Amino acid sequence: QKEVEQNSGPLSVPEGAIASLNCTYSDRGSQSFFWYRQYSGKSPELIMFIYSNGDKEDGRFTAQLNKASQYVSLLIRDSQPSDSATYLCAVNWGGNTPLVFGKGTRLSVIA
Amino acid sequence: NAGVMQNPRHLVRRRGQEARLRCSPMKGHSHVYWYRQLPEEGLKFMVYLQKENIIDESGMPKERFSAEFPKEGPSILRIQQVVRGDSAAYFCASHLPATGNTIYFGEGSWLTVV
Numbered sequence: 001q002k003e004v005e006q007n008s009g010p011l012s013v014p015e016g017a018i019a020s021l022n023c024t025y026s027d028r029g030s031q032s033f034f035w036y037r038q039y040s041g042k043s044p045e046l047i048m049f050i051y052s053n054g055d056k057e058d059g060r061f062t063a064q065l066n067k068a069s070q071y072v073s074l075l076i077r078d079s080q081p082s083d084s085a086t087y088l089c090a091v092n093w094g095g096n097t098p099l100v101f102g103k104g105t106r107l108s109v110i111a
Numbered sequence: 112n113a114g115v116m117q118n119p120r121h122l123v124r125r126r127g128q129e130a131r132l133r134c135s136p137m138k139g140h141s142h143v144y145w146y147r148q149l150p151e152e153g154l155k156f157m158v159y160l161q162k163e164n165i166i167d168e169s170g171m172p173k174e175r176f177s178a179e180f181p182k183e184g185p186s187i188l189r190i191q192q193v194v195r196g197d198s199a200a201y202f203c204a205s206h207l208p209a210t211g212n213t214i215y216f217g218e219g220s221w222l223t224v225v
């Protein structure tokens with residue numbers, strides 16, 4: 001059974017702080033990892049993806065992957081109130097398998 | 112998610128009626144996924160299609176739900192004899208396998224069954 005687990009939150013951080021969002025997954029055969037942001041009543045939008053162990057940075061966002069620990073995280077530096085949303089972790093196991101999503105972590109950035 | 116077109120955006124159906132949701136993928140994309148999101152729940156995979164072929168329908172309920180992606184025209188998710196529990200957001204996502212595993216979502220169709 002392929003599962004993706006996230007803490008539902010809410011995670012509250014003050015404006016300007018670093019927000020750290022975590023995700024674990026159940027199967028070592030996973031190949032690619034994605035973070036999506038979803039505002040209330042809207043569709044998910046892709047933030048970034050990561051395939052290899054280590055860190056990947058894109059602007060204020062950094063994705064961190066540790067395949068041995070089956071763990072992927074998203075760091076948001078200099079958090080802004082506009083970052084307040086639900087963050088969805090998704091994992092792909094290759095081939096024609098679909099992306100499996102976690103339930104999401106709700107982030108609240110307090111001004 | 113620009114370019115993935117879903118309609119209708121909002122649909123209200125009475126119990127027992129049929130709902131048809133449509134999705135046109137991004138230009139050049141050959142595959143679509145359908146996901147369902149119940150209130151306060153995560154995205155659940157339903158079906159993965161390419162034109163004229165269902166690749167994976169392991170997430171589709173056994174009854175009342177069907178999906179197609181014809182050679183011409185949009186992909187359609189069809190729900191027959193809707194019940195209140197079908198009320199959810201239905202998202203289509205566009206995919207081009209040759210470019211990797213990234214999928215891009217449409218704006219979604221919100222179905223309300225009354």
